[in-house]
Amino acid sequence: MNEMKNKLNAALAQAVRGRITRREFTQLALASGVTLAAANTMFASAAKAEPKKGGTFKIGVGHGATTDSMDPGLYPDQFTGTALWGTLANSLTEIDADGNVTGDVAESFEASDGAKKWVFKVRKGITFHNGKAVTAEDVVASIMHHRGDDSKSAAKSLLKSVVSVKADGAETVVFELDGGNADFPYTVSDYHMPIMPKNADGSVDWQSGIRTGAYMLDKFTPGVTATFNKNPNYFKADKGWFDRVEFLSIKDVAARTNALLSGEIQYMDRCDLKTLDQLKQSPDHTVSEITGYGHQIYAMNVTAKPFDDVNVRLAIKHSLDRQDIIDKVFLGHGTAGNDNPIAPTVKFAVDPQPRHTYDPEKAKAFLKKAGLESLSFDLSVADAAFSGAVDSAILWKEQAKACGIDINVIREPDDGYWDNVWLKKPFVASYWSGRPTVDWMMTTAYAADAAWNDTFWNHPKFNELLIAARSETDEAKRAAMYAEMQQILHDDGGLINLVFNTYIEAHANNLGHGKVAANWQLDGMKIAERWWYTA
Structure with missing residues (x-):
């Protein structure tokens, strides 16, 4: 046994130096009594100590659609986001593996005046792919790209609180906000806001793909x-x-x-x-499963009939058995949602009550309040929205029958789904990767003027709380505001949060x-x- 242990330790040392393959190490580990999963973990931990250049x-x-654009404000998903931002570009800040915000193009950032003023220092020596040095003016132009009156950028609503953004010399950028925002450094890490070269006319060169990335x-x-x-x-x-x-x-x-x-x-x-x-x-190959902030949803346009009646919305929310769908379609991977987009791991998250569970009698009672004995509507889905969207919809259709609800499931083409269906059809499958702060998630998807408000929901009290909470420095008061916002959205919104999903990916x-x-x-x-x- 000691001989096998010594051989295994020697193999680990070889793995650190990149002198043994995973297959060779795994065979030796299995022979010494280590499980396959443990062997893979041991090898990965050892091998990652010696990164190899090249390849x-x-x-x-x-994801990916023929309508995708180089304009970062229009990036819709992980194809454009990972390729044209995470690979090609950098934002002012980034989120690290522990969920903390750190500098990226900015080497530092500091708040003053109750977090109404933020000063970012541009990292020295950073250049664009064409060799041009990155300056504060490039940063200002990159931010302004999303703020114009005609902008269709997904980042426009995130920057609504910005009163001004100015360069103070070659390396300093000053943001003035209309109210305090302790989360602002998180905001400018968004993948829609890479730093791009400024043109002579003050616009940015987004067309060429010249950025700062690896x-x-x-x-x-x-x-x-x-x-x-x-x-x-x-x-x-x-x-x-x-x-x-x-x-x-x-x-x-x-x-x-x-x-x-x-x-x-x-x-x-x-x-x-x-x-x-x-x-x-x-x-x-190795399969990885990461729990993040992501959630897979169905979104109804609350301005379209019959979804403009809150009782109809509540009836629909009680017409699906989320756990049954998770068990049968997602094979147990994920946690049932409760029509709140804030993941349990996010600071200030709450679980609104009562929970929206499958309850045919309650669904019928809400229909009756809406003056209806039954309900029929179209639901547009495609697995481009999320893997399992079609199967989930079909299972939901069967569940809803007991509630007096008939769902006509329309299977839409995967290609062009985000351009031709999402934000176009009245009830659709969708997904959100989630955001690390309550303000960021709500501002992106549920504020009245959000470019990606896929439920078209506009609730005055919610919008007031969103602005007030952003500048509240008392954490107890801020927590209460965020709790009330989550409750309002749960009770009144057009969101059906099916599941907080895990990211399941595989690699060599x-x-x-x-x-x-x-x-x-x-x-x-x-x-x-x-x-x-x-x-």
């Missing part, structure tokens, strides 16, 4: 692929290990899985839960990484910057 990293993503754009074909080459002048010496990174839009999960198993790609997101056990049996065993971030999928959408090959 081409190919990533298969279950990789430089080679080619972008919307809805198909995005390829990048290493930036030799990247300002983070310990990031950006690959020579080349390629993203492939592979929306069909079976095709994505086959691409991984065949070696066409080395990483895939949104694994098929139905075949997950088979994928876990592959000795050359010769990939190494540090602690994986949970704020977005694909390691905070920065997988290309943060990961490496171990052999």
Whole structure:
């Protein structure tokens, strides 16, 4: 036994130096009585100590549309977000693996005047891909790109509180807000707000793809692929290990899985839960499951009939058995939602009461309050929204029959779903990666003027509390405001939070990484910057 233990320790030392493959280490570990899961963990922990430079990293993503744009304000999902932001660009700040906000293009930031004024210092020596030094003027122009009257940027509502943003010299950017906001550094980490070069007319050059990131754009074909080459002048010496990174839009999960198993790609997101056990049996691949802030939802337009009646909305919320759907469609992966978008792990999160559980009698009672004996409506779905959206809708249709509700499930095409269905049809499947603060999530999706308010909900009291809580420095008072907001949305909104999901992804065993971030999928959408090959 001691001999096997010594051999195992020696193998671990070899793994640290990259001199033994995962397969060789696993065979030895199994022979010494270690389980396969433990062996994979041991090897990964050892191998990641010695990142290797070079190689081409190919990533298969279950998003991407032919309508995708280089304009960061319009990035809709993980394909554009991970490829055109996390790989290509940097924002002023970023969220680390522990959920904390840290400097990115900014080396520091400091608040004053009750958090109404924020001063960011631009990191010295940072350059764009064309060699031009990044200045405070570039930062100002990049922020202003989202603030124009005609802007359709998803970041526009996040920046509504900004009264002015100005350069104070070459390295200092000063934000003046209309009220205090202790969370403002989180806001400017958003993937819609990369720093871009300023044009002579004061606008920004978003078209060329010149950014500051670990990789430089080679080619972008919307809805198909995005390829990048290493930036030799990247300002983070310990990031950006690959020579080349390629993203492939592979929306069909079976095709994505086959691409991984065949070696066409080395990483895939949104694994098929139905075949997950088979994928876990592959000795050359690792399946990861990360709990973040993400949630998979159905969103009804509350300005469209019959959803403009709160009693109809409440009837619908009691017509689906969320846990049954989680068990049968998601195979137990995830936690049932309660029509509140704030994940339990987020500060100031509450669980509004009463919980919206499956209750046919209660659903019928709410229909009766709305003056209805029965209800029929269309529900537009596609697995582009989230894996299992179609199956969930079909199961929900059967559950709703006992409530006097007939759901006509319309299966929409995956391609173009976010442009042609979401925010267009009155009741749709959708998903949110979530946000690390209550203010950020609510401002992005439920404020009256939010560009991505996919329920078209406008509640005056909610909007007042959102503004008031943002500048409240007393945490007890702030907590009470956020609790009231979550309750209002739960009671009145058009959100059906089906499940707080986990990010289930898979990758080749010769990939190494540090602690994986949970704020977005694909390691905070920065997988290309943060990961490496171990052999």
